[in-house]
Amino acid sequence: MKIFQREQRSLFGEILDWMLTPLLLLWPVSLALTWLVAQGIANKPFDRALEYNVQALAQLITVQNHRAHFNLPQPASELLRADDSDMVYYQVMGTRGEFLSGERDLPLPTEEDKTVIGVVRLRDDELKGLEVRVAYIWVRLPLENAEPALVQVAETREKRSVLATEIIKGVMLPQFVILPLAVLLVWLALARGIKPLSQLEERIRARDPDDLSPLDDKAVPMEVAPLVSSVNDLLTRLNDSIATQKRFLADAAHQLKTPLAGLRMQADLAQREGTSTAELKQSLQQIGRSSIRATHTVNQLLALARAESSGAVLARQPCDLARLTMEVVQDSVPRALEKRIDLGYDGATPGSPGVQLQGNPTLVKELIRNLVDNAINYTPSSAARPGVVTARVLADNFSRTLLLQVEDSGPGIPEAERELVFQPFYRALGTDADGSGLGLPIVLEIARQHDATLTLTDAHPGQPAPGACFTVRFVSTSPEGLPS
Numbered sequence: 001m002k003i004f005q006r007e008q009r010s011l012f013g014e015i016l017d018w019m020l021t022p023l024l025l026l027w028p029v030s031l032a033l034t035w036l037v038a039q040g041i042a043n044k045p046f047d048r049a050l051e052y053n054v055q056a057l058a059q060l061i062t063v064q065n066h067r068a069h070f071n072l073p074q075p076a077s078e079l080l081r082a083d084d085s086d087m088v089y090y091q092v093m094g095t096r097g098e099f100l101s102g103e104r105d106l107p108l109p110t111e112e113d114k115t116v117i118g119v120v121r122l123r124d125d126e127l128k129g130l131e132v133r134v135a136y137i138w139v140r141l142p143l144e145n146a147e148p149a150l151v152q153v154a155e156t157r158e159k160r161s162v163l164a165t166e167i168i169k170g171v172m173l174p175q176f177v178i179l180p181l182a183v184l185l186v187w188l189a190l191a192r193g194i195k196p197l198s199q200l201e202e203r204i205r206a207r208d209p210d211d212l213s214p215l216d217d218k219a220v221p222m223e224v225a226p227l228v229s230s231v232n233d234l235l236t237r238l239n240d241s242i243a244t245q246k247r248f249l250a251d252a253a254h255q256l257k258t259p260l261a262g263l264r265m266q267a268d269l270a271q272r273e274g275t276s277t278a279e280l281k282q283s284l285q286q287i288g289r290s291s292i293r294a295t296h297t298v299n300q301l302l303a304l305a306r307a308e309s310s311g312a313v314l315a316r317q318p319c320d321l322a323r324l325t326m327e328v329v330q331d332s333v334p335r336a337l338e339k340r341i342d343l344g345y346d347g348a349t350p351g352s353p354g355v356q357l358q359g360n361p362t363l364v365k366e367l368i369r370n371l372v373d374n375a376i377n378y379t380p381s382s383a384a385r386p387g388v389v390t391a392r393v394l395a396d397n398f399s400r401t402l403l404l405q406v407e408d409s410g411p412g413i414p415e416a417e418r419e420l421v422f423q424p425f426y427r428a429l430g431t432d433a434d435g436s437g438l439g440l441p442i443v444l445e446i447a448r449q450h451d452a453t454l455t456l457t458d459a460h461p462g463q464p465a466p467g468a469c470f471t472v473r474f475v476s477t478s479p480e481g482l483p484s
Contacts, residue, residue, distance in 0.1 A: 038167035050135035095146035323350035354395030407459035
């Protein structure tokens, strides 16, 4: 039950509803219980008076000539005198059911009550259209084989109703004052209880937009501390994200500045007076290379942004790692031939057991392509000594492990730089290969989204050209596509 209906949920209103609704529902229940208790309290003194009267009348029954007689003296008749508000009736019946004295029309009790002799019983009944309270007793007389005599005293219920009403008034009237006071106190206590939330809101609103420092969780109640802690965690992650974005934008601007400056310089050279055809052709070649480099950098930036933001957007599906790797190798063959590099594939065949993984095929293919492009870029090659790049897929059905390896015959990466190469825009020292420094960060991000691990080792340890071997360890799936 909602006492206060609102379009938007309010914590104050919710708590107030849950506190006042039971209070207002229990109030009429309390009044009903009070009425029942008042009736019982009002009946007790008058019931005791009836019991006394019926016992007094029972003592007036005598036995004369083997018959029951009843004689009501004047003092005893005073006991049954009617007062201003109620009428009192009595009835005495003999051992043979004959009427001895009193009111003939007073209803008789049930026959089952004859089994209880000498004990006063009470019941509610009706006489001449009026509700009465009846006290009665069965009396055993010293007559042989005689039924017990019956004595009844009945009284109308006016005094009882008046007393019960007075008790109810005495209880209800203070409640009409206490209930509004209780509602007011609940309102004030609740308003004071949620005041720390309002103060917290004011502190947050008063903050500078650039202020992402944690909130003080010591200045709030213990129940609000987890909420403040969660907000602080969000602020920390937001601060780190903004710092990463700022650093990323600064690095991206720096990386794009070089090819764009080259484009402008070559365009200026081509526009000079007296430029020969050979010089113009050379400038156009430089412009082409710079535009290719700029385009590659922009594509890598877009790929990295897509990899960082697609984890919660793109759905996963079963992927054949062997088939995706072979497609990337086939697409990269022309570029490898241009650089005189022996590019090949080794390992499991598409469709074989254990080569399935649960992931996004577009991102997985981007991961493979960046590893292969990186190997081609940094592997020296000549006609006399061609470089070798191998992509390999290995499946271990026993441990449900799926490995992707891309190794080359290049100079390798020193151990001191193996963690640095996964940072955006970092390029190993002593290399003049074209690249933006974004390929490996893209690989790392995509591997993280697929719960895979990425390691870097020497492809040929101990040799003058140890090469580099990148290993991505996936969790393979069952033939039905479910994780094992």
